[in-house]
Amino acid sequence: MKTDYHYSLRFKDWKEKLLYWSNKEFSFFAWTSGNGHSYKEGPFGDYLFLGENEVAAWEKLHSPTWKVGIIGYDFKNQIENLTSTNPDFFTLPDLCFFEPDWVLKIEENGFSSSSPFPEQWLREIENQPLTQKKTTRCEVVPQLSKDEYLRHVSTIQKEILEGNTYEANFCQAYSGHFEAWDPIAAFFRLNDLSNMPFAALFKAKSKWLVSASPERFLKKTGKRIIAQPIKGTIKRAPDPIQDQINRESLFHSEKERAENLMITDLMRNDLARISETGSVQVDELFGIYPLPRVFQMISTISATLKTEVSLRQIIEATFPMGSMTGAPKISTMQIIDREERFRRGWFSGAFGWIDDRGDFDFSVVIRSIIADLDAKKLYFGVGSAITIDAFAEQEYEECALKAQAIFELISGNKS
Numbered sequence: 001m002k003t004d005y006h007y008s009l010r011f012k013d014w015k016e017k018l019l020y021w022s023n024k025e026f027s028f029f030a031w032t033s034g035n036g037h038s039y040k041e042g043p044f045g046d047y048l049f050l051g052e053n054e055v056a057a058w059e060k061l062h063s064p065t066w067k068v069g070i071i072g073y074d075f076k077n078q079i080e081n082l083t084s085t086n087p088d089f090f091t092l093p094d095l096c097f098f099e100p101d102w103v104l105k106i107e108e109n110g111f112s113s114s115s116p117f118p119e120q121w122l123r124e125i126e127n128q129p130l131t132q133k134k135t136t137r138c139e140v141v142p143q144l145s146k147d148e149y150l151r152h153v154s155t156i157q158k159e160i161l162e163g164n165t166y167e168a169n170f171c172q173a174y175s176g177h178f179e180a181w182d183p184i185a186a187f188f189r190l191n192d193l194s195n196m197p198f199a200a201l202f203k204a205k206s207k208w209l210v211s212a213s214p215e216r217f218l219k220k221t222g223k224r225i226i227a228q229p230i231k232g233t234i235k236r237a238p239d240p241i242q243d244q245i246n247r248e249s250l251f252h253s254e255k256e257r258a259e260n261l262m263i264t265d266l267m268r269n270d271l272a273r274i275s276e277t278g279s280v281q282v283d284e285l286f287g288i289y290p291l292p293r294v295f296q297m298i299s300t301i302s303a304t305l306k307t308e309v310s311l312r313q314i315i316e317a318t319f320p321m322g323s324m325t326g327a328p329k330i331s332t333m334q335i336i337d338r339e340e341r342f343r344r345g346w347f348s349g350a351f352g353w354i355d356d357r358g359d360f361d362f363s364v365v366i367r368s369i370i371a372d373l374d375a376k377k378l379y380f381g382v383g384s385a386i387t388i389d390a391f392a393e394q395e396y397e398e399c400a401l402k403a404q405a406i407f408e409l410i411s412g413n414k415s
Contacts, residue, residue, distance in 0.1 A: 007117055008110040009125070015106075017128040018048065019184050021121075023203060024128075026050045028098035030068045030202045030353070031187070033106070035195040037291075040284055040300050041219060041226055043197030044361065048111065049100035049353065054204075058095060061354060062311055068353040069097030070202065070209065070365065071319060073344040079316050080330055088343035089175050090375040096204050096346075134185035138378060138410045140176035143341045146396060152339045153392035159335050160388045167262050168326040168335055171383030172399065173342040176410070178376050183208040186369065186409060194292045194405035198363035200351055206375075209346060211368035212405060214291050215298075217321045217350045218314070219361045223305045225275070225314070226283075227267045229323040230364075231385055232256035232297025235401055236290070250295050251288050257297075259385045260286060264299045266322035266329065273317040275303035293404060311358065321364055324348040326385065346370050347381040369406060380406055 009018070022029045029050050034043025049068045061067055074084045075094040104111040111117075144152070149172055156168050187201040187210045194212050202209040216228040234250040237243040250256055264282060272280050280303040287298045305314070326332040347370060352362030371378035382403045384395045 002114050005113045005116055006107075006110065007113070007122060009122070010109055011126050013130060014110075014125070016130055016184070016188065017125050019201070020130060021125045021128040022048065022050055023184060026203075027052050027205050028054065028100075028203060030200065032353075033191070033199045034197050035191070035199055037197035039197045039289070040287065040298075041216070041228065044199065044363065046106040047353070048102075048104040048106060050102040050104070051098045051100040053099040053101070055097040055099055056093070056095065058312065061097060064356050064358070066100050066103055066353060066355055067097045068100055068202075069095070069204070070346050070349055070351045071095060071315065071362075072346045072349040073320055073324070075349065076320050076333060079319060080333075082330070082333055082337070084337060084343050086337065086340060086343045088345055089173075089379045090372045090377050092207065092345040092370070096207070098204070131182065131185070134182045135178070135180045136182055136186040136189055136409055137412045138176040138178045138181055140174040140378075140410060143173045143175065149396055150392045153386055153390065153395060156335060156339060156386045157388055157390070160386075165332040165335055166327050166387070167259060168332050168386045169324050169348075169383050170336065170386050171340055171344065171348065171381045173347070173379050173381045174403070175342075175377065175379040178378065181371060181373070181376075181378065183210050183371055183373075186210050190369075190405060190409050193408055194367070196291065196367065200363065202351060206373045208371045208373065209351060209365065209368060210371070211351060211363070211365060213351075213363045213366050213368060214296055215323065215364040215366060217352070217362040217364050218318060220305070220314070220359050222359065224302060225271065225305055226300060226302045227271060227318070227321070228298055228300050229260070229263045229267055229321065230296050230298050231260040231263050231323055232286075233384075233398055233402065234295050236293055236295065247288055247290070247295050250297055251286060255387070255389050257286055258389070259387055260297050260299055262327050263322045264301060266327045267301050267318070270318040270322065271301060271303040274309050274314055275305055279304035294401065311354070311360075319350065320348065321350070324364060324366070324383070342379070342381070344381060347379075348383075367402060367406065
């Protein structure tokens with residue numbers, strides 16, 4: 001994207017003012033940030049997308065224009081002969097995209113745009129009042145008790161013994177009701193608590209995604225495509241020596257390596273379906289990446305796409321991402337739907353953008369809050385990989401660690 005028009009915004013809190021103005025003026029917008037992370041193949045770019053034109057039909061995603069949005073987890077039912085029978089917290093579309101009329105590249109003291117930005121808008125942004133009372137608290141309740149969670153893990157491990165799955169990403173959810181909740185303030189607060197390489201704020205009319213995702217799903221540049229599944233988590237420690245011990249412990253963990261390798265192999269197989277013969281390779285196996293609260297084990301798989309392969313073919317071959325299902329995919333997704341007690345909706349789907357050349361970058365919707373301001377409800381999910389070697393108590397604690405920043409956000413406390 002050429003950014004021929006630069007606009008300096010040197011007034012205080014200009015990013016917040018820009019987003020509150022965007023919310024007032026547009027039915028759809030998205031803000032993305034890589035937060036300066038060092039990430040193999042790079043984190044998200046820093047963008048603001050603004051628009052009114054919703055894209056509801058899959059076929060229109062192939063048009064040579066920018067599109068931004070979400071592929072919900074339950075889009076799997078349009079790819080395979082699967083169903084989602086669990087109750088949802090509120091209705092969410094499986095595909096939710098829009099065509100931005102404005103694509104802004106966010107810079108240190110302003111932004112650049114590929115087309116002129118009206119001077120009147122700049123004045124409106126500068127004069128945009130910031131809401132005095134920014135409510136981000138919300139009381140939430142778990143969909144499963146701890147005892148129920150432990151029983152479900154035991155059931156999944158029986159499925160493993162019977163050969164129906166090798167690894168299943170079992171998730172639980174927390175939901176809440178509110179009278180007032182500010183997703184923009186929530187995004188900035190969550191980013192302060194846990195800035196991530198795939199941070200995003202997405203508005204689709206009354207529905208919002210507030211995301212602090214650490215994980216990329218797919219990135220396409222020309223004919224090159226990469227996947228970067230995460231499997232393997234350990235907490236950071238304030239003491240540098242203990243922090244390094246934790247890092248080494250994750251790297252050498254046979255259990256975490258086995259989990260990561262299973263999903264890496266799954267993604268290799270998925271990419272092979274749409275790639276040139278012999279082009280799929282593992283660029284990095286068991287990479288350990290430091291994030292604000294955890295170390296994550298991340299592997300990177302790349303491939304060269306076949307000529308003329310379509311976006312639809314790419315998604316059908318790879319979605320949902322293996323890190324959020326397990327292996328083998330179809331039977332494991334059936335087990336997940338039976339054992340989980342909520343419809344995932346946007347959670348564990350993919351968020352990102354497709355540019356006017358057909359290149360794209362999508363994150364995995366995890367460490368994220370999904371809200372509907374009209375329904376006055378929100379929810380978030382959290383999960384971990386269940387294998388035969390998993391200890392249910394440890395998996396439960398890992399889920400709590402992954403959701404820690406969100407709990408701090410909605411409670412207004414810092415643990």
